[in-house]
Amino acid sequence: MINQYKDEDKVLLAVDCIIFGFDNEELKLLLIKRDFEPEKGKWSLMGGFLKKSEVLDEAASRVLQHLTGLNDVYMEQLYSFSKIDRDPVERTISVAYFALINIADHNSELSESHSAQWFGLEDMPELIFDHNAMVKHAIRRLRYRTATQPIGFELLPEKFTMRQLQKLYEAIFDHELDKRNFTKKINAMDLLVRLDEKDMTSSKKGSFLFKFDEQKYKKKVMDGFSFKV
Amino acid sequence: MINQYKDEDKVLLAVDCIIFGFDNEELKLLLIKRDFEPEKGKWSLMGGFLKKSEVLDEAASRVLQHLTGLNDVYMEQLYSFSKIDRDPVERTISVAYFALINIADHNSELSESHSAQWFGLEDMPELIFDHNAMVKHAIRRLRYRTATQPIGFELLPEKFTMRQLQKLYEAIFDHELDKRNFTKKINAMDLLVRLDEKDMTSSKKGSFLFKFDEQKYKKKVMDGFSFKV
DNA sequence: TCAAAAGTGTTTTACATACACCCATGA
DNA sequence: TCATGGGTGTATGTAAAACACTTTTGA
Numbered sequence: 270m271i272n273q274y275k276d277e278d279k280v281l282l283a284v285d286c287i288i289f290g291f292d293n294e295e296l297k298l299l300l301i302k303r304d305f306e307p308e309k310g311k312w313s314l315m316g317g318f319l320k321k322s323e324v325l326d327e328a329a330s331r332v333l334q335h336l337t338g339l340n341d342v343y344m345e346q347l348y349s350f351s352k353i354d355r356d357p358v359e360r361t362i363s364v365a366y367f368a369l370i371n372i373a374d375h376n377s378e379l380s381e382s383h384s385a386q387w388f389g390l391e392d393m394p395e396l397i398f399d400h401n402a403m404v405k406h407a408i409r410r411l412r413y414r415t416a417t418q419p420i421g422f423e424l425l426p427e428k429f430t431m432r433q434l435q436k437l438y439e440a441i442f443d444h445e446l447d448k449r450n451f452t453k454k455i456n457a458m459d460l461l462v463r464l465d466e467k468d469m470t471s472s473k474k475g476s477f478l479f480k481f482d483e484q485k486y487k488k489k490v491m492d493g494f495s496f497k498v
Numbered sequence: 499m500i501n502q503y504k505d506e507d508k509v510l511l512a513v514d515c516i517i518f519g520f521d522n523e524e525l526k527l528l529l530i531k532r533d534f535e536p537e538k539g540k541w542s543l544m545g546g547f548l549k550k551s552e553v554l555d556e557a558a559s560r561v562l563q564h565l566t567g568l569n570d571v572y573m574e575q576l577y578s579f580s581k582i583d584r585d586p587v588e589r590t591i592s593v594a595y596f597a598l599i600n601i602a603d604h605n606s607e608l609s610e611s612h613s614a615q616w617f618g619l620e621d622m623p624e625l626i627f628d629h630n631a632m633v634k635h636a637i638r639r640l641r642y643r644t645a646t647q648p649i650g651f652e653l654l655p656e657k658f659t660m661r662q663l664q665k666l667y668e669a670i671f672d673h674e675l676d677k678r679n680f681t682k683k684i685n686a687m688d689l690l691v692r693l694d695e696k697d698m699t700s701s702k703k704g705s706f707l708f709k710f711d712e713q714k715y716k717k718k719v720m721d722g723f724s725f726k727v
Numbered sequence: 728t729c730a731a732a733a734g735t736g737t738t739t740t741a742c743a744t745a746c747a748c749c750c751a752t753g754a
Numbered sequence: 755t756c757a758t759g760g761g762t763g764t765a766t767g768t769a770a771a772a773c774a775c776t777t778t779t780g781a
Binding site: 447450469472473474 | 743
């Protein structure tokens with residue numbers, strides 16, 4: 270078969286990862302300080318190029334794994350960015366992905382070796398290229414996804430307190446929530462299992478730990494779901 | 499500056515358009531019968547390759563314009579598909595776009611010259627490559643977008659009756675709606691202007707024509723918006 | 728005069744919101 | 755004993771859903 274596509278333009282395809290974490294207080298992003306040109310020394314999302322042997326999801330996982338050491342992470346393709354001069358070196362289209370990780374899980378030596386650092390959404394530096402726009406987009410998507418599927422749990426450790434979960438939702442929606450109403454709504458979802466175990470670090474009384482029920486969780490994700498603020 | 503990207507793989511980037519239309523009864527898709535290999539003679543979405551001089555949105559508009567003659571159409575980037583062998587000729591990543599057009603507006607000679615044809619979602623043929631998956635994805639997005647922004651109007655002529663609008667929403671959500679509740683909800687949106695004009699084709703009594711108020715429409719799109727079924 | 732679609736309001740139900748006090752404990 | 759965060763229920767408002775009859779007019 271002759272190749273009827275041979276006169277078409279080829280381009281570089283990058284993936285860039287918006288990596289969200291949660292430190293029990295605020296939503297954070299893992300950014301790297303570029304140690305190569307162009308824009309050396311500036312802050313940037315972690316990225317890489319698609320190889321011919323990979324699909325996009327694999328490329329994004331590889332990039333994430335490279336920076337955090339983590340596998341099996343919640344990732345979702347976001348949007349493809351294609352401004353002509355977005356990368357000054359060469360025409361590059363970038364497919365943005367966002368990832369939700371548990372900060373405690375990531376390999377911090379690996380991150381440090383990439384001069385990576387967590388930033389709160391409020392005190393983030395300016396990023397290179399169109400990365401600021403990617404982050405904006407990712408926050409919107411995270412809010413929508415959280416309102417639609419219980420993916421918030423991906424950002425928490427396996428066992429967590431109701432207050433941690435609430436703080437997380439508050440951070441994602443940037444909106445204070447009522448403790449009682451929140452508990453009610455979460456319980457109505459019927460996704461959590463309360464353990465016979467308390468976290469004693471946050472108060473003298475201690476607060477119950479929960480984990481979420483993966484079976485029910487998967488079912489809810491399938492059926493759709495709604496959380497409103 | 500030396501090109502530090504020179505060892506990276508380059509790929510072909512395609513755009514494929516999911517083109518929705520509405521014929522007052524059902525949602526339809528504009529498909530083309532391929533007249534070139536591979537998969538010649540099979541049904542497919544309209545597509546094309548990204549040129550180095552274009553951004554993705556431009557490529558998608560060009561492809562759409564080529565088939566329908568239409569400019570200034572509602573289009574939205576959907577998702578990028580990257581399975582290794584999705585196109586057997588060469589490694590090609592495709593960025594899917596969806597478009598909403600008014601069937602009456604499109605240039606039907608142009609479409610015919612591409613052997614294009616409208617299909618209801620129910621009686622659609624199997625499509626080549628991963629185009630079926632693209633369509634599925636597009637329907638999901640269209641539902642979400644319609645629930646979130648009043649974009650349904652993009653599929654209607656300038657003047658339309660309340661029943662046409664209802665039929666459209668019913669087609670999008672594949673769900674019958676109550677006439678009274680629908681009218682109430684649409685009126686509450688405060689987007690429509692009732693004209694002193696009736697459409698006499700659908701009944702003896704005739705039914706009022708409406709148009710939507712572009713000013714208010716734009717404002718609502720900005721502010722966000724909610725329509726639930 | 729009747730068939731066919733248009734138009735129009737009220738009641739019921741579910742869900743979101745607002746709101747305040749007691750509990751357990753370590754210091 | 756008291757300061758701190760944890761845990762819980764009820765009343766109110768708002769939006770969705772269910773539901774049926776009258777109007778107009780061309781055939």
